[in-house]
Amino acid sequence: MNKTILIGMTAVALSLGACGRKAPPPEPVLPAAPAPVDPNSTDPNSLEVVELPALQADLVAKAGSDTIYFGTDEYSLDQASQATLAAQARWLLATPNVRASIEGHADERGTREYNQALGERRANATRDFLRSQGVPDNRMTVTSWGKERPVATGSNEEAWAQNRRAVTVIIR
Amino acid sequence: MRMILTLLLAGIASTAIAQDTQEAAPELVGGSVKSNVAIAVPVMPGDPIGRQVSQVIVSDLRSTGLFTPLGPGGLPGYSVEEAGNPAYPNWRNAGVSALVSGYIEPRPDGRMTVACYLHDVTAGRELTHQGFAVTSDNWRQAAHKCADLVYSRLSGQQPFLDTRVVYVAETGPKNNRQKRVAIMDSDGSNNRYLTVGRHTVVTPRFSPRGDKLVYVSYIGRKPRVLLYDVASGQERLLIPGNHITFAPRFSPNGRDVVFSMAENGNTDIYIVSASGGQPRRLTSVAGADTSPSFSPDGRQIVFESDRSGTQQLYVMSADGGGQRRISFGGGRYASPVWSPAGNMIAFTRIAGNFRIGVMNAGGGGERILTDGWQDEGPSWAPNGQFVMFHRTAQGAGATRLYAVPVSGGSARIMPTPAGGSDPSWSPINN
Numbered sequence: 001m002n003k004t005i006l007i008g009m010t011a012v013a014l015s016l017g018a019c020g021r022k023a024p025p026p027e028p029v030l031p032a033a034p035a036p037v038d039p040n041s042t043d044p045n046s047l048e049v050v051e052l053p054a055l056q057a058d059l060v061a062k063a064g065s066d067t068i069y070f071g072t073d074e075y076s077l078d079q080a081s082q083a084t085l086a087a088q089a090r091w092l093l094a095t096p097n098v099r100a101s102i103e104g105h106a107d108e109r110g111t112r113e114y115n116q117a118l119g120e121r122r123a124n125a126t127r128d129f130l131r132s133q134g135v136p137d138n139r140m141t142v143t144s145w146g147k148e149r150p151v152a153t154g155s156n157e158e159a160w161a162q163n164r165r166a167v168t169v170i171i172r
Numbered sequence: 173m174r175m176i177l178t179l180l181l182a183g184i185a186s187t188a189i190a191q192d193t194q195e196a197a198p199e200l201v202g203g204s205v206k207s208n209v210a211i212a213v214p215v216m217p218g219d220p221i222g223r224q225v226s227q228v229i230v231s232d233l234r235s236t237g238l239f240t241p242l243g244p245g246g247l248p249g250y251s252v253e254e255a256g257n258p259a260y261p262n263w264r265n266a267g268v269s270a271l272v273s274g275y276i277e278p279r280p281d282g283r284m285t286v287a288c289y290l291h292d293v294t295a296g297r298e299l300t301h302q303g304f305a306v307t308s309d310n311w312r313q314a315a316h317k318c319a320d321l322v323y324s325r326l327s328g329q330q331p332f333l334d335t336r337v338v339y340v341a342e343t344g345p346k347n348n349r350q351k352r353v354a355i356m357d358s359d360g361s362n363n364r365y366l367t368v369g370r371h372t373v374v375t376p377r378f379s380p381r382g383d384k385l386v387y388v389s390y391i392g393r394k395p396r397v398l399l400y401d402v403a404s405g406q407e408r409l410l411i412p413g414n415h416i417t418f419a420p421r422f423s424p425n426g427r428d429v430v431f432s433m434a435e436n437g438n439t440d441i442y443i444v445s446a447s448g449g450q451p452r453r454l455t456s457v458a459g460a461d462t463s464p465s466f467s468p469d470g471r472q473i474v475f476e477s478d479r480s481g482t483q484q485l486y487v488m489s490a491d492g493g494g495q496r497r498i499s500f501g502g503g504r505y506a507s508p509v510w511s512p513a514g515n516m517i518a519f520t521r522i523a524g525n526f527r528i529g530v531m532n533a534g535g536g537g538e539r540i541l542t543d544g545w546q547d548e549g550p551s552w553a554p555n556g557q558f559v560m561f562h563r564t565a566q567g568a569g570a571t572r573l574y575a576v577p578v579s580g581g582s583a584r585i586m587p588t589p590a591g592g593s594d595p596s597w598s599p600i601n602n
Contacts, residue, residue: 040413042410047396049392108564109546111463112375112548113375117460120434143393144416153345153569155566
């Protein structure tokens, strides 16, 4: 069902682009509210999370970015991060029926388990700020990727700075 | 025969020949082998698999760093009857200190017996022997058991060669790394995958009897501890619900799992029964408390915490009481693991580079064992003589498993088919 909606959204966006009109494209079609998950289940397969790539792109287009960055071993939000998150919050409040997975990451220059904890600190700080901007808790979930998902592959300060981040991932 | 032996061995180790003329070969006093002992392992008679059995014994003995094993190629053969009664003078003349012989014999129940003899060639007598009954497809275990018998008798240490390693097999580039839980014998054989690579997995650890694993999977975009039964492949979430859990380890009696849970920007250590139920919180100070590891008597837990401002090592009672810092060496300390004998703790020390070290369990006596750019995640061999870890290279980030002797010496790369990280050394196989 999700695939059908995505194909439909992509087709709409492309055809409008070809027309070159000045009016903004219509909002992407929103999915139905997510089905409840049994909180007591120990079945790992009960943990499905569905990303929504077209809505993710819309968030980036409207809020400027889905990612904020951190200093080494830090989890505080600088001015630029706060501005980005404020814009993300506005988007979330204007886009009902989706949730956000707030995902913290660390660079490779830390041990594996400490980095899992550090990623959670970053995601938590990000979630707290979004909450302060009015996003309700039941629309956000926090996670940490530790150092498992670098986007930049070098072993230098530039690459590490790009990997110390929190990403707001739009999910069903 | 004497002439043939001498010629065959002449090229192998000139020191071996020199020993024969100038001084006695190192004496095999019940236990302490101090220099590289020249030990011959000819092809075992009785079954064609004997050549491979001898080959596995040779590579096992080489991996200990204590021996210069010779053979099985290039050594004279012998008969089943001669296994217990070798021609010692011939081996002495060839400059060999020790000889591993044996034979393979079918049993009425369809299995085979692998008989293993260790001889002190210098003294001209047998030191020990043992027979191992195995199914024909499990001949490797008999070879590892024979190598362990030889290693133990000559070094005075407990065995460690008949063991497995569970680890994370890594393939692909740094920004699209596929990770799978894998198990292999410690010599790299029988490598097989327990997960298919759809979800990122990290830190698999054996239960004390080697029959279960705990590991962390990023299934559902969140790290969560899974409890996995090795024989059946069944697994379940350790903690149900929407919690971030990681860094799991079994208690020494196998009944509980200690782990970290991250919530509201804080990570604490909890313990829960492996059969389910409510977790109990062990730490609560603000900070990232993780990497818990039990002492072998089950009474204490070592862990890392950054509550002081930097990652340091702490020890507490198994009920969470008496938390005290034990690392004071300058630099940061992480991923502590208590040694099997209870006297040492291995760790990752971060001071520019990441290196593996050991210290006394009470703190102090710190020794750094490795020299990589990023070495981390130590795991002890069950006899406490070696520590396995993973080493990551700068740049492309290729990651491999290594083992280093705790008494000092070079780290040796482990033969994994692809990259590897997060090793956990099993107990001795039954």
